[in-house]
Amino acid sequence: MISYEHFTLSNGLRVYVHQDHTTPMAVVNILYNVGARDEPEHKTGFAHLFEHLMFGGSKNIPVFDEPLQRVGAENNAFTSNDITNYYVTLPAKNLETAFWAESDRMMSLSFDPKVLDIQRNVVIEEFKQRYLNQPYGDVWLKLRPLAYQKHPYRWATIGKEISHIENATMDDVRAFFYKFYLPNNAIMVVAGNVTLARVRELSQKWFEPIPAGAAYQRNLPQEATQTEARFMETSAKVPLNAIYKTYAMPGRFAPDFAPADLLNDVLGRGKSARLYQKLIKQRQLFNNINSYMTSSLDPGLFVISGTVRPNVSVETANEAIDEVVQGMIDTQITDQELSRAKNQSESTLVFSEVELLNRAMNLAFAANAGNADWVNQESDKLAAVSADDIGLAAKRILRKTNSSTFFYRAQQ
């Protein structure tokens, strides 16, 4: 349970306060409602490149990190397909420094061409380090365009290709900033050893003078219902054949997400899940296999992935996955499987609230998705799921015609 209070500034910035007086620390978390899905398809990777530029100096602060480090703060950020999230953790008594620094870069960046030059290079190295110079590193660059045909989820946050990053201009940077980095397109969560009165006072002082801008109207092309199974294969210098299968599923805060979540646990979470039991323990076809979800705000993906043992053909291994998946559709899960999945979820939820920063982020994600209260309704939603609900979710999601299968073969 994450307690919170809420107010909105006159410029539209929504502020949430979560008080925890057992810690000497505070968190200032600012979520901007913009992610890779908001990029035009010929300028992909830009939301993430822009995140780097947010550390390259604002109007009055030449280097964002420095004044924060001086007061004992740690800060970082990440970009997803849905959002861009910035956070500062610092001793609560120095809270104002975070307000000063974050409000300055929300007001105006320095737009220094040298910073753009350098960060283009840094992001290109990041592209190489994470996606090109790792075994299986480019899987999602290839798999996304198979699983999505219209929605901008068809590219990864790093971007489709390095040239998109190379071609980013300062005009792009300015346009992006004034379109998305607006107080009325952001959510701020202040958590930890703070009071509502103090947060209100600091918010009014530092953030309220920032002018609002035109509200962003998101209007993204949505996927049509998939009607036939998709398939693709590639090969690369990797040690083992791997199989990735995705199925279109509801978004993170859609009403029927909870049954899909538990379905995923029963099928592929941990060593007692069906995939592990049947395909590793019983049939010894895979080296490892599990399932997970992308949990995106727009309709997401239910993913099964595994590496195949060297003496097993990819085709055999794939058929074996299909059998296990079909079993989820044909037969109802047992009471034992249901209670296990629920207990695992309950634990996960409680553990996700141990860290102050996680509480702040969870609150920001829910508020951004539409309702901060959702952060405290997870537990009831999961508890209400029945075996029938999961059976229904299996029939809807795990249909063969809803799947995309990707063989990543090891080059001999």
Added chain:
Amino acid sequence: MLNRTTAPEFQTIQEVNFPAARTQTLDNGTPLYIINVGQQPIVRLEVIFDAGTWFEPKDSVSFFTMKMLAEGTKQKTAVQISEYFDSIGAFIDLGHGSDRANLSVYGLTKHLAAILPMVSELLSEAVFPEAELETIRNSTLQNLKVNQEKNGYLASVMLRQSLFGNAHPYGKSQQENTIAAVETQDLRHFYAQRINTRPRAVVLSGRISEQDVALVNQFLGQPNANWPTADQPTTAVFDGPQNTTQSRIDRPESVQTSIRLGKRLITRHHADWFKLLVTNEILGGYFGSRLMKNIREEKGLTYGISSSALSFSNDGYFIISSECKKELAGQVSEEIEKEIRKLQTELVPDDELQTVKNYMAGQFVGNLNTPFEIADRVKMIQLERLDPNYYADYVQKIRQVTPQQIIEIANKYWQIESLSRVEVG
């Protein structure tokens, strides 16, 4: 009009309230450390053994003994054990390190009474079935093959080898032939010697009642009259090369080069330790470090570069790591050397030193909030036999370091010729 040009006033952290742990002794003499803090109804039960690589009589035995701990007991199969933990939403972590090994279970405190009998069973009745060893051996071999495709993995392994030697517990790494050579009898022997009913310590952290503590004693405190005398580990002797080494693996298909520089260095018991920590922080310990500023933020040659001073129980080492633009790896090396030389010859400006100290103090206090973070530090004090005030005084010791001492440390420990180098890619 609001003045945005000057930063708000701030306060520095001068001291830390390090939460006290309670120490108790179980009926069989095992120390139990209790860290009862936090809001959430959770618990971590950690049982620690002197069973890391340092203590293994044969390569890979420590790793496989721990991996196999939950793969079958006299009463239960591997499947039944994982179903048991999963059904109460508990997570088991079987860890293995250079010095120690651990079995940890995370769960809701209300399930501790169910967690304990199973933990006790794993610690007294594990049977190490052949079939399960084959499954784990296979996946370990395959994971190793994947890792060997990663330049960063190879470079780190090669540096440690070059610093400590192939046979030294801190220098050796997983090899296909040693993985293949492990047999269940090796694991059973190691288990009997170092795991079965002989934990070094038990650490209980989270929201805990007296009843929970009594339960721990009931299940993990039984006296065992039949303790075998443990074989003493052969004292590891440093057998690495006396001179610095330079190695390089060319990988034409790579789009980046992994660079590692390093040398054997002091442990956290050494009088210079805190001075080294501060000096290292300035060089490459945080995002605002000189290496990051120069090589990433000014030149854009890498996504990341860092340096660390690392301490095992019996030895330590210093390492600089980066994955960088392949064609400019030489320039990266030169810039690293330049930054080290600068620390050896020029006083660190007061402003920079203050920032680093404040940042380190903030990090320290900021990572001392969850029951598990506190437990990890309590564990370190107890198991490494540190000064009981090691953490309580941490911030003051950081604050005492002077610019002159930093020059001394950089000269004493970081002579460029004394650093071994590895490049892969």
